[in-house]
Amino acid sequence: MPDRPHTRPAVLVARAIFPETVQRLRAHFDVEDNPDDVEWSREELIQRLQGKAGALLTGTQRIDDELLRACPQLRIVANMTVGFNNFDLAALDAHGVVGTNTPDVLTETTADFGFALLLAAARRVTESERYLRAGCWTRWSYDLFAGAEVHGTTLGILGMGRIGQAIARRGAHGFGMRVLYHNRTRLDARIEAECRATYVSKDELLQASDHLVLVLPYTPQNHHIIGAAELAQMKPTAVLVNIARGGIVDDAALADALRTRRIAAAGLDVFEGEPAVHPGLLEVPNVVLTPHIASATVRTRRAMADLAADNLIAFLTEGRALTPVNAPAVLRAGS
Numbered sequence: 001m002p003d004r005p006h007t008r009p010a011v012l013v014a015r016a017i018f019p020e021t022v023q024r025l026r027a028h029f030d031v032e033d034n035p036d037d038v039e040w041s042r043e044e045l046i047q048r049l050q051g052k053a054g055a056l057l058t059g060t061q062r063i064d065d066e067l068l069r070a071c072p073q074l075r076i077v078a079n080m081t082v083g084f085n086n087f088d089l090a091a092l093d094a095h096g097v098v099g100t101n102t103p104d105v106l107t108e109t110t111a112d113f114g115f116a117l118l119l120a121a122a123r124r125v126t127e128s129e130r131y132l133r134a135g136c137w138t139r140w141s142y143d144l145f146a147g148a149e150v151h152g153t154t155l156g157i158l159g160m161g162r163i164g165q166a167i168a169r170r171g172a173h174g175f176g177m178r179v180l181y182h183n184r185t186r187l188d189a190r191i192e193a194e195c196r197a198t199y200v201s202k203d204e205l206l207q208a209s210d211h212l213v214l215v216l217p218y219t220p221q222n223h224h225i226i227g228a229a230e231l232a233q234m235k236p237t238a239v240l241v242n243i244a245r246g247g248i249v250d251d252a253a254l255a256d257a258l259r260t261r262r263i264a265a266a267g268l269d270v271f272e273g274e275p276a277v278h279p280g281l282l283e284v285p286n287v288v289l290t291p292h293i294a295s296a297t298v299r300t301r302r303a304m305a306d307l308a309a310d311n312l313i314a315f316l317t318e319g320r321a322l323t324p325v326n327a328p329a330v331l332r333a334g335s
């Protein structure tokens with residue numbers, strides 16, 4: 001009997017990423033990539049996924065029952081993000097498809113950025129830079145862009161996973177802050193001690209924090225977990241930082257709270273419906289706005305791309321994903 005021709009698995013890289021990472025994938029797979037970073041419609045994505053066993057994604061492509069039905073050869077979807085709210089996990093499980101994310105490699109970098117936003121918003125960095133660039137700075141005055149203190153204040157953290165803990169360590173050990181946190185489950189005493197963080201109820205967190213950083217995953221339960229009622233509980237001098245996901249904050253309510261100075265300022269890296277930004281947020285001066293870049297250092301983005309690629313390689317060549325987010329009882333058969 002003639003040997004069956006050896007076919008390599010085919011994978012799709014849905015967005016432009018580091019060429020070196022694509023090269024690494026080409027050593028194992030037939031790769032279709034998107035070097036020009038064309039914005040594919042969902043229909044086009046589904047069409048390009050035909051015959052593909054794996055896909056490297058960037059967290060914005062919705063992977064659900066409809067897509068998985070239409071792509072019966074797909075066995076693994078590898079996000080180049082730690083968040084995976086683009087995956088319908090029940091659908092992945094039902095179709096025997098593994099999803100992966102990129103935890104750990106971005107933890108410290110993202111925590112740095114949380115602090116960058118907190119400091120920038122509290123100390124009015126971007127607002128004062130706009131003033132200077134506009135040629136408005138004519139002389140020193142005692143209250144020019146006087147902002148809120150950060151060191152020695154009370155830092156609240158909503159969502160105490162890996163990134164939340166890295167922020168707590170920066171606050172407690174670097175800025176001498178008292179750290180409060182609220183999380184779905186309380187951390188064990190060793191981690192609390194290491195982060196010097198105290199568990200409190202959500203209401204206490206909102207009321208007692210001088211500044212509040214949001215680092216929780218987006219789930220239906222967390223939709224608008226910070227809305228008008230929660231903002232009303234915060235101190236009027238507080239700064240709110242969102243490096244989690246759009247949709248966790250009700251952006252319309254936040255724009256209103258910033259406009260009326262219900263809270264002092266905000267630093268936002270993620271938005272409901274991004275890349276669109278609520279017009280009310282664009283109108284107020286007391287908010288620092290960045291385009292979803294909390295993990296964007298060159299080294300970290302390389303590590304994220306590499307980990308997503310390593311997940312595809314490990315799973316499609318050896319049958320084990322490195323950082324899976326689900327464990328389907330039955331896996332889709334390989335082709």
Ligand SMILES: O=CC(=O)O
Pocket residue numbers: 059080081082083084106295
């Ligand atoms: O938002 C970015 C990520 O989830 O990694």
